[in-house]
Amino acid sequence: MALKRLVQAAIAAFVLAAAVPASAQQVLKVGSTPTGVPFTFLDTKTNSIQGIMVDLITEISKDAGFKVQIEPMQFSTLIASLTSNKIDIISAAMFVTPARKEVIDFSEPFYSYGEGLLVPKSDSKSYTKQDDLKGEVVGAQVGTAFVDALKKSGLFSEVKAYDTIPDILRDVNAGRLKAGFADYPILAYNLKQGGFPEARIVESYKPATIGSVGIGVRKGDTELLAKINASLAKLKAKGTVEKILDKWGLKAQGT
Structure with a gap:
């Protein structure tokens, strides 16, 4: 019986240890649009959404310690998809407006x-x-x-x-x-x-x-918003944001 309990305890410890890196690398669904080139667009060669906002949220996720899964959708459905938990983040050419801020929260603007x-x-x-x-x-x-x-x-x-x-x-x-x-x-x-x-x-x-473009999250998702803002500040300071904009033919602007 003692051996059995020891084995069970070892298995439980293994499962718990295995769960730690999984939670550290959570996968968040990101709503983006297929028709907003150069901010977002459908690359027909790879059948994936590409563009400034995809590059930006990918770099942010690397720094903040989570993974992203890009979900293509029409611009008009982005906020409803976020508030209904179909996605976790909006990364598209979306202006930060007072009306939108009543419904969702935004990161610091970057363009x-x-x-x-x-x-x-x-x-x-x-x-x-x-x-x-x-x-x-x-x-x-x-x-x-x-x-x-x-x-x-x-x-x-x-x-x-x-x-x-x-x-x-x-x-x-x-x-x-x-x-x-x-x-x-x-x-x-x-x-x-x-x-x-x-x-x-x-x-x-x-x-x-x-207007200024920001990354959207659900109201009250303060932990995720803080991570995004901290990583965005780092990427601005390192010149990564400027490089992403330059890659797609845009110049960095003060916001």
Whole structure:
């Protein structure tokens, strides 16, 4: 009996010891979008989500001591997926806004930008502000800070909500939409690839909505948020964040 108890105790000790590294390397599900290049996009060669936000959360996870599993989903479903525990982290081109902060918590921001104005190349006007398009039909991506601001402005006869930014690009490129508003870096990157030759960004336009991108976690998940912020600060100090941005053609900005 003594030998049996000794064996049982040894097995229990082994199981407990084996569980320690497993808990230290927990796998967290990260919601990301397949259509936000260069921040996030679906790499068809590897059938995986890639981009700035994937590189960033991967580096953060290495430093903070957890693993990540990237879950592709539409931008408009990210917050609902987080609050319903389908994912643990949002790492996408998502602005930190007061309305969103009421629902989820955000890390310290790491990049700031505003909306870009997209029009057909046949339209050569030098628009500088939204008022210049008063009464027109314009488009923006559903769930973004831009679409809400455009609707609240009351300037436009209609604000069409699109599922993805490439959908906006296609309609403007084909002349089906007068103008589209979307994340400037994403529009610029897409146009550089040459897939929308009949569309252009209006460089004279000054954005009305400028925001900062952060990583989202569930309300009250203070331990995870603290880990992410601590690792993000280290990566900024080491120049890793700047290297990631440079890899995807963006310059580091003060936030």
